[in-house]
Amino acid sequence: MSLLDASGPIEFAPGAWLLPNHASEQAADILAAIRECVRQAPLRHFMTPGNKPMSVLSSNCGDFGWVSDSKGYRYQATDPKSDKPWPDIPSILLNDATQVAEQAGYPEFLPNACLINVYKPGAKMGLHQDRDESDLNEPVVSYSFGLPARFIWAGQTRTGTKQRLPLNHGDVLVWGGPSRLNYHGIDKLVEGTHPLTQQTRVNLTLRKA
């Protein structure tokens, strides 16, 4: 982190933290490792249970991957496209996520699932809960790389007051505890170009499945 990016962690809701620019130094290495994951398990548009395509492109690494199709949301150990195991979570990412979780008050976080979501301009993510994990005491750690986005943070229902947080390259979010089931999403991605990712936002979300 350079002296110009000195803002520290921000607790924007109970147990929910934004770590601005936390991962910018490791970004190139993490993205290189994720590029290799995506070579082995290609990006695809998941279908929602209502059989509508998501606008983001997705893949996974880890012992389990989050998938969605007409049968619903779930974690599974193999890529439905290939029936092969997902690639390993890159160790640089796994180690950092554990450290980040500890900083936010969630010690001994050992994620076994990393969802890779790639946003092109126009892609978005509607308000949803992360609730397909078996142990909701474990937090969610989410990395943003490349193009900026606006994160929408709601309460335990979709309605009501929402916060909007800017997410820039290298920012990391952690939420758990009382905030673990809060609805959240991403506004439609605005056009732009980033030196490391071109016209792309890369989001990596680590969880214990």
Next chain:
DNA sequence: TAGTTACA
């Protein structure tokens, strides 16, 4: 409802 659209 991790989806889209209509309309005030």
Next chain:
DNA sequence: CGGA
């Protein structure tokens, strides 16, 4: 809301 409504298609699957």
